[in-house]
């Protein structure tokens with residue numbers, strides 16, 4: 001089984017990542033060979049990264065106890081689906097902070113993006129592709145870019161269209177392919 005994390009990249013009240021992440025989880029949970037888990041950054045209130053050493057020199061000796069738990073959680077995952085908004089043409093700070101806390105735990109693992117915004121969150125995803133490249137992750141070309149999701153969210157549910165269903169299916173298939181390949185690679189097969 002592959003351990004797949006669906007990460008909610010925003011934390012504010014009334015966030016769109018909640019309903020959209022729920023929709024992604026419904027699909028991820030049905031995928032054969034996947035053990036999908038929702039990782040809600042609201043449950044991981046990491047302070048702004050403020051360690052005296054860069055992550056690679058820390059050897060896991062974080063001053064923040066929650067960071068050690070965060071490290072364990074991410075180390076146990078084989079692939080990621082990041083559900084992200086676009087804040088001022090970029091990624092949400094809370095998401096970048098959660099990424100910055102770790103290094104090896106992300107490395108050689110694939111990541112897919114489900115984004116949303118006035119331009120489908122495209123500018124946020126472009127920035128994130130650069131960030132995950134530095135973490136030595138493999139970013140999936142396929143992605144879901146939801147236009148103006150606030151028109152499709154009612155009563156905490158995201159009413160998705162056929163196009164988004166298809167795009168999510170293609171994205172998850174690509175992620176699955178890379179997750180297996182990279183897991184074998186990490187396992188030395």
Ligand SMILES: Cc1cc2nc3c(=O)[nH]c(=O)nc-3n(C[C@H](O)[C@H](O)[C@H](O)COP(=O)(O)O)c2cc1C
Nearest residue numbers: 010012014015016017085086087088089117118119
């Ligand atoms: C601080 C802030 C900056 C924003 N900047 C952008 C932006 O640059 N582009 C865009 O498409 N939407 C922008 N929006 C609108 C968001 O797409 C919209 O509020 C979305 O629901 C935010 O995601 P969230 O609900 O998960 O927090 C911004 C929203 C906030 C709160």
